[in-house]
């Protein structure tokens with residue numbers, strides 16, 4: 285599997301696609317959700333996009349199999365998204381970071397997650413290609429809580445910029461894994477669209 289992973293990643297770089305690596309040191313922060321949301325929203329926008337799942341848990345693969353009636357192989361997709369395991373020293377995570385044009389480090393506002401995301405951001409800065417961008421994206425944000433209200437202060441604790449848009453904590457995002465786009469209400473769709481625009485705007 286790892287050899288296949290490396291070969292596909294090198295191939296992606298060679299044919300000059302935009303490569304987005306979605307990473308975190310921790311599990312459960314929303315890497316797979318964000319990979320899937322970006323994949324579906326870019327597809328909705330008519331972009332040619334490929335999602336590669338390099339986590340043995342296979343969350344992104346399972347969800348995509350459930351939510352896409354038929355999938356055309358995007359052999360030459362203009363955008364490639366890598367969903368990675370919750371382990372920065374994993375071969376697949378390392379290869380994804382090294383090949384990315386944009387490394388998205390996923391963090392929740394919880395202090396414990398922020399510490400781990402700070403480590404991830406530093407490692408990504410060190411490992412990624414010189415021209416690559418590294419950005420933190422906040423997920424599971426609840427604006428009406430203390431941690432939600434101090435998010436701008438929290439963002440300053442990172443060595444890299446944070447995306448201006450965040451993903452809120454919403455139940456419909458949990459349904460998204462098995463229902464896809466139709467699970468999202470209009471507010472969530474707008475939020476995802478804003479995140480997608482912010483992601484595309486970084487490169």
Ligand SMILES: Nc1ncnc2c1ncn2[C@@H]1O[C@H](COP(=O)(O)OP(=O)(O)OP(=O)(O)O)[C@@H](O)[C@H]1O
Pocket residue numbers: 308310311312313314315316317318339341343369370423424425451452453454455457458459461
């Ligand atoms: N913004 C959100 N609002 C509500 N639930 C969320 C949100 N983001 C993620 N979740 C839920 O949190 C759980 C973990 O999300 P996800 O599987 O995307 O994390 P992960 O970082 O990929 O985890 P792992 O490293 O274990 O693969 C899932 O049940 C998912 O539905």
Ligand SMILES: [Mg+2]
Pocket residue numbers: 315316317339341343344367368
């Ligand atoms: Mg995952």
